[in-house]
Amino acid sequence: MQEGPTNPGGGRHIPFRQEGWGAALFVIFLAVASAAGAAYVHKTTYKHPTDVRFHTKGGEAEAH
Numbered sequence: 528m529q530e531g532p533t534n535p536g537g538g539r540h541i542p543f544r545q546e547g548w549g550a551a552l553f554v555i556f557l558a559v560a561s562a563a564g565a566a567y568v569h570k571t572t573y574k575h576p577t578d579v580r581f582h583t584k585g586g587e588a589e590a591h
Contacts, residue, residue, distance in 0.1 A: 574580060
């Protein structure tokens with residue numbers, strides 16, 4: 528005796544459902560927006576330690 532297929536949808540068409548794709552796209556958008564925001568803040572506020580405008584606490588710039 529032959530048993531049936533182990534695949535429950537074997538031979539039948541299973542329509543594509545978009546369950547969860549909206550939430551996944553929202554999370555991806557949040558990740559990209561967070562990375563872009565962090566890059567913008569870093570680009571606008573970062574000063575390299577050898578920058579001439581960089582002053583340490585207690586240096587000559589604070590004595591005035």
